Amino acid sequence: MNTLHQSFNVHFTYDVFFSDRLFDPTNSTLVDFLKNRHSEGFRKKLLFILDEGVTTSHPDLLEQIKAYFAPVSSVDMVPDLIVIPGGEGSKNDPALVDQLIDAIDRYGIDRHSYVVAIGGGSVLDLVGYVAAISHRGIRHIRIPTTVLSQNDSGIGVKNGVNYRGKKNFLGSFAPPTAVFNDSEFLKTLDDRDWRAGISEAIKVALIKDQPFFEWLETNAEKLAARDLDAMQYLIHRCAELHLNHIASGDPFEMGSSRPLDFGHWSAHKLEQLTDFEIRHGEAVAIGIALDSLYSQRLGWLSEADTNRILNLERTLGFSLFHPALDGDGVLKGLNEFREHLGGQLTIMLLKAIGKGVEVHEMDTELIREVIGILKENEIQPA
């Protein structure tokens, strides 16, 4: 009996909006979006889930949201806005997953309703996961509140939670229904979170966009001094590059190439080695320095370009060394990354600023040498 062949495409589309004070009564961005999606005969509900870090920094936010939706008749906002702890810890807690699934059940959130997450990358990852597995996927709106989530994780297609300490062991690929980047939230970030998200912009510039790298060099001092206009441009351009990469490549990562993981093999391990004391973006800044120096030692990247990269990171205030790099802990990360990829290593390195290239082997002696240089530089900055 002949074999049956199945073949189809699924189309995914979503918009990333840029706004300011999303819940100001005069800002119609969000409500216009919902009105445009209104369909006769369907009562759509809206369940808000917020990052405690955000509600602490914006104590009036819950009331603002309620007031914003009070006159809106096209959707039914669930009056119980749910506040959960943020940060990596929220992805380690299975009870939070259960709490959110229970809320979706209790409030009757169906496949035509929306779950709206407001918070940093961890809360978005957690809520996105819960939305993706409930009723085989509920519509999910993301309102990222950090630089990292507005320019990278929050606008992409992944979600996930940790399982027994294993980062993102459980998760899925599930594009959001829409993303709303609100610059107001950036103002209350602490300096570490403001800075950390910039490393993903450096990363994507280094592998894809030399002019953007030059813009970063030109604007490094403004960014370090918390210039909001410069940061908004950075986020917009970084998000654009990220979205283009997803759309033009392998959105659900069915192959094994992961170019956006430049600088990340060591960063993931550093986060784990420091028990997440170091933030993701801080670890990525170190990972970028490490892989750039490594690319130079291979003779691929000029010394001048390597120094431009290290200097940009220093100007932005990043530390390029962490004591957890001592010993061979981070080298274990290379093996774990190899295993994670199914046995064959694929690592992005640099041929030039704006031009990445993939390799399948890394020389551990050379890595140790590069770590030594980073350590030495840290003690006596160049």
Place this chain on the structure above:
Amino acid sequence: MNTLHQSFNVHFTYDVFFSDRLFDPTNSTLVDFLKNRHSEGFRKKLLFILDEGVTTSHPDLLEQIKAYFAPVSSVDMVPDLIVIPGGEGSKNDPALVDQLIDAIDRYGIDRHSYVVAIGGGSVLDLVGYVAAISHRGIRHIRIPTTVLSQNDSGIGVKNGVNYRGKKNFLGSFAPPTAVFNDSEFLKTLDDRDWRAGISEAIKVALIKDQPFFEWLETNAEKLAARDLDAMQYLIHRCAELHLNHIASGDPFEMGSSRPLDFGHWSAHKLEQLTDFEIRHGEAVAIGIALDSLYSQRLGWLSEADTNRILNLERTLGFSLFHPALDGDGVLKGLNEFREHLGGQLTIMLLKAIGKGVEVHEMDTELIREVIGILKENEIQPA
């Protein structure tokens, strides 16, 4: 700052193979498939998860699988084959989800490895769910062992588990890597399971394919007498119609139309009302009878065609009434289905044999009347 628009397609493809004695040493279907997918540098693992009902009926199966893979070097079979309870109960047990996630973790099953599920629809749904959420989606091979899973659920793109008694509350859309339908497993089905899966073929014929309905009428007695060739044709044609429907429509059900749910609104509720004592296919047979009679009462379906449908079901041995239809329990299912669809009801009914049409309202008095007819016919069969 201008809005960014994201838009991309994800391509999904998989084959449904038809074979006999898949693990016979001379049958290379499965091993050829794996060899063709072998890629240099990757060690792919194979984790088997089996339905206890299947290993009970086929006590040599575990040893056969081990012997089949002993000489195969292109994949690493995990020597610990996992056997779990089957049936709807397996989808109610969160401990089984944890047990399978732990196995994926313990045996290092990565995104290039395969999880192979052998069993009925419930085990396939459960294993498919675990595979879909682990590492954001592990490659998943399905070997369905019942008529229902070989012609319907096992070849489609859905998975899921129940949550606090709510059917398929957790789940996702995740196409399998491949499906292998092995007719050997059909021989050991009990009569109820053999018969139950036929109702999905009647359903798809009624809404899409008049010649297939006529084939079912012609072959009803053979099917009732457990003719394996007739059943293999039925499964192949039903699977083909099902796959075409998925590919040409809305594979991940982003809209609200669900034509394949013909006869299902009452069937889902009947399953729940009988605490799953009635099997899914048996409930669907009743649901088809109910919605066909309802279509006739609307003046859409001729009395002759309605009788053909009821007679086909009776010839196959289905009961067309269940005491749980008494009272208004099943009418509550209509409201639950409306809620599930987001407030607007969409129900498939029949204009003719082979031609479905959707309605957005159903008359509860007429439903009660039709249930009365089914009850009367049951006492004095026509």
